[in-house]
Amino acid sequence: MSTVDEPERRRTTGTADRGDVVALIGSAAAAVAVAWLVFTRLAPFGGTIGFLIIAWVVFLGLYGFLTSFTENALTVRDRLARALVYSIAFVALVGLIVIVGYPLVRGIAALRHANFFTEDMANAGPLDPLTQGGILHAVVGTLEQIAIALIIVVPLGLVCAVFLNETRGAFSRLVRTIVDAMTALPSIVAGLFVYAALILGLGLERSGLAAGCAISVMMLPIVIRASDVVLRLVPGSLREASFALGAGQLRTVWHVVLPTARSGLTTAILLGTARGIGETSPVLITAGFTAYLNTNPLSGSQVSLPLETFSLVTSPEEAMKSRGFGAAAVLMLLVLILFVLARVLGGRPAGDLSRGQRERRRRASLADRERFIARINERNGGTDQ
Amino acid sequence: MTSLRTAMSSSRAEEARRRVAPPGGADRVFRAMLRIVGVLVLAIMATVGLFLVRNGSDALGMAGWSFLTTQAWQPDSGNFGIAAVLAGTVLIALVALCVAFPLAAGVALFISEYAPPGARRALVSLVDLMAAVPSVVYGLFGAVFLQWNLLDVPRWISTRFGWIPLFTVDGYDPDDPLSSQTVFASSTFFAGLIVGMMVMPIACSVMREAFSQAPPGEREGAYALGATKWGMIRSVVLPFARGGMIGGTMLGLGRALGETIAVYMIIAPVFVIQPHILQSGANSVSAMIAQQWGAASPFGLSALMAAGLALFALTLVVNFGASAIIARSRSGQESEA
Numbered sequence: 006m007s008t009v010d011e012p013e014r015r016r017t018t019g020t021a022d023r024g025d026v027v028a029l030i031g032s033a034a035a036a037v038a039v040a041w042l043v044f045t046r047l048a049p050f051g052g053t054i055g056f057l058i059i060a061w062v063v064f065l066g067l068y069g070f071l072t073s074f075t076e077n078a079l080t081v082r083d084r085l086a087r088a089l090v091y092s093i094a095f096v097a098l099v100g101l102i103v104i105v106g107y108p109l110v111r112g113i114a115a116l117r118h119a120n121f122f123t124e125d126m127a128n129a130g131p132l133d134p135l136t137q138g139g140i141l142h143a144v145v146g147t148l149e150q151i152a153i154a155l156i157i158v159v160p161l162g163l164v165c166a167v168f169l170n171e172t173r174g175a176f177s178r179l180v181r182t183i184v185d186a187m188t189a190l191p192s193i194v195a196g197l198f199v200y201a202a203l204i205l206g207l208g209l210e211r212s213g214l215a216a217g218c219a220i221s222v223m224m225l226p227i228v229i230r231a232s233d234v235v236l237r238l239v240p241g242s243l244r245e246a247s248f249a250l251g252a253g254q255l256r257t258v259w260h261v262v263l264p265t266a267r268s269g270l271t272t273a274i275l276l277g278t279a280r281g282i283g284e285t286s287p288v289l290i291t292a293g294f295t296a297y298l299n300t301n302p303l304s305g306s307q308v309s310l311p312l313e314t315f316s317l318v319t320s321p322e323e324a325m326k327s328r329g330f331g332a333a334a335v336l337m338l339l340v341l342i343l344f345v346l347a348r349v350l351g352g353r354p355a356g357d358l359s360r361g362q363r364e365r366r367r368r369a370s371l372a373d374r375e376r377f378i379a380r381i382n383e384r385n386g387g388t389d390q
Numbered sequence: 391m392t393s394l395r396t397a398m399s400s401s402r403a404e405e406a407r408r409r410v411a412p413p414g415g416a417d418r419v420f421r422a423m424l425r426i427v428g429v430l431v432l433a434i435m436a437t438v439g440l441f442l443v444r445n446g447s448d449a450l451g452m453a454g455w456s457f458l459t460t461q462a463w464q465p466d467s468g469n470f471g472i473a474a475v476l477a478g479t480v481l482i483a484l485v486a487l488c489v490a491f492p493l494a495a496g497v498a499l500f501i502s503e504y505a506p507p508g509a510r511r512a513l514v515s516l517v518d519l520m521a522a523v524p525s526v527v528y529g530l531f532g533a534v535f536l537q538w539n540l541l542d543v544p545r546w547i548s549t550r551f552g553w554i555p556l557f558t559v560d561g562y563d564p565d566d567p568l569s570s571q572t573v574f575a576s577s578t579f580f581a582g583l584i585v586g587m588m589v590m591p592i593a594c595s596v597m598r599e600a601f602s603q604a605p606p607g608e609r610e611g612a613y614a615l616g617a618t619k620w621g622m623i624r625s626v627v628l629p630f631a632r633g634g635m636i637g638g639t640m641l642g643l644g645r646a647l648g649e650t651i652a653v654y655m656i657i658a659p660v661f662v663i664q665p666h667i668l669q670s671g672a673n674s675v676s677a678m679i680a681q682q683w684g685a686a687s688p689f690g691l692s693a694l695m696a697a698g699l700a701l702f703a704l705t706l707v708v709n710f711g712a713s714a715i716i717a718r719s720r721s722g723q724e725s726e727a
Binding site for chain 2 (some may be wrong): 253326
């Protein structure tokens with residue numbers, strides 16, 4: 006891209022002096038005070054949301070006004086834009102925390118009982134307290150269905166991503182276009198497709214297997230696309246070095262391309278799993294609903310965690326709703342675990358190693374050195390004799 | 391590293407260094423296998439539409455063009471169509487875009503331009519996490535918490551701007567202090583709000599990528615000409631990333647059109663075209679399929695397949711458009727160094 010050795014780097018140009026900070030704090034305090042005055046003394050307003058919105062608008066106005074004492078119009082606009090972007094980011098962050106935290110907090114009531122994890126809903130009527138019934142059947146269903154989906158998606162997805170990267174031509178371009186367009190395939194359409202193909206077409210019954218297939222149809226394009234992006238980041242020079250050493254395409258892919266991209270591929274699969282595990286509608290279409298524990302994915306209805314959540318919270322009974330929140334909390338925790346795993350194991354660009362990996366490579370390299378020296382000595386010894 | 395070791399150990403016996411994998415042979419098998427998998431994936435993806443057409447053809451053949459113009463959904467008496475649910479789907483998706491676009495653009499700008507460089511990776515992770523939250527959790531949050539705590543917002547809009555047909559709410563009189571607020575719940579507005587929060591991270595990650603690809607030289611040039619940060623963003627980053635912004639938004643639109651369970655949990659289903667977005671009662675194609683699935687007759691299933699086909703075609707068009715725009719906006723793949 007650039008002709009110099011050092012890549013171009015962006016410079017940080019933040020210049021917040023003390024006056025700016027004072028203006029920021031002052032206008033924030035004034036905005037809260039004005040909003041409070043309006044709300045409690047002047048106008049018959051109510052509601053937290055209204056308070057926040059009015060305080061925010063007043064804050065923007067005051068902040069711009071205060072800045073305009075010392076700065077020109079361009080700078081005022083710059084400061085306002087910055088305040089706007091910061092507040093949007095803040096709102097999004099708060100939204101995320103509330104959405105993730107809400108089911109966890111509401112689900113504590115159900116999670117506190119051990120039977121929630123060891124029983125199914127077979128013996129729990131609508132009016133039974135939380136000490137009866139649980140979501141074991143949904144947990145088992147989710148794990149089995151996602152396992153089936155992974156058995157299909159991991160080999161197909163990774164090989165297809167390698168295919169997209171290793172062969173150039175009209176055909177691989179076509180596959181890439183179709184896969185790209187399919188990443189936003191509505192999950193319910195994936196469910197309809199599997200219902201039409203496997204249940205109506207091949208005569209399978211509604212089962213965990215069909216649900217796993219539906220989830221895999223939905224996950225496949227996501228995993229292919231993410232892996233494709235990661236594989237594309239493997240430096241071409243590494244690949245060419247491998248060819249130059251005399252390795253063929255298979256060896257290059259197996260020993261150079263895939264290990265280099267391992268971290269990113271792990272992330273792609275884990276994030277795809279997180280998406281697949283939370284899908285409700287394909288399971289709703291292809292696996293049906295049951296309150297019983299069904300460990301056999303090949304026959305009979307099998308419920309999953311999101312479907313169980315959905316059916317429990319739409320019930321009018323408080324205890325059922327609590328169970329629904331509990332199921333949502335368990336689902337959310339599963340997704341969080343997958344996500345954290347994805348970030349810890351992967352998320353690094355190709356070739357960028359963690360400290361442990363670097364240490365391991367160093368040790369392997371040292372061992373190789375020893376081996377080479379031993380071999381040279383051995384060979385020299387051989388020629389001497 | 392591993393390759394080296396294997397190469398060494400396999401050639402230990404010979405004296406001369408030999409080519410590890412002669413051309414042809416294993417590589418030919420390997421390439422054939424890659425191609426087979428490619429064909430397989432393509433076949434799976436291509437048959438999605440095929441199976442929907444085959445199973446939906448009964449209903450489509452019976453309804454004919456009225457499938458697109460009828461609002462009711464009574465497949466067993468022959469009176470059914472997707473006019474109402476399709477309009478509902480588009481309205482929900484449009485509301486979602488109005489929510490998602492400013493949020494996504496703001497967060498993407500924050501991450502790529504304003505956030506301290508050390509925090510960028512963590513922020514990107516948080517946005518990715520938002521994309522990984524299951525839709526049933528979003529639906530739960532919207533149906534049980536958000537819409538009952540935010541009823542003031544549609545009430546205020548309806549009171550002030552009720553003269554605009556879009557914001558009219560039948561059965562609500564602003565002058566009547568005792569009027570019920572429940573006419574504002576379960577509406578297109580809240581469904582769109584939640585779906586907008588769901589698709590925000592998808593649009594955001596495309597936009598962020600586009601923003602961060604704005605050339606550093608031109609940024610510096612803008613600064614050198616005396617631009618403020620915002621001036622630089624407006625004159626360099628935003629024009630450069632316009633394709634990415636449009637593409638990301640369309641990608642979000644594709645997701646918004648197909649969202650099922652979150653919409654299903656929030657709305658109160660109706661089968662008429664409901665142009666009043668603040669009023670209780672809405673519907674979407676995917677939510678209708680989920681509602682009607684359990685109690686459908688074989689012909690009803692066929693009708694639902696036909697509805698699914700319409701949704702599939704709609705999202706496919708939007709997605710193709712989005713990926714074409716994004717691909718065009720990406721000026722070359724620098725990664726192939």
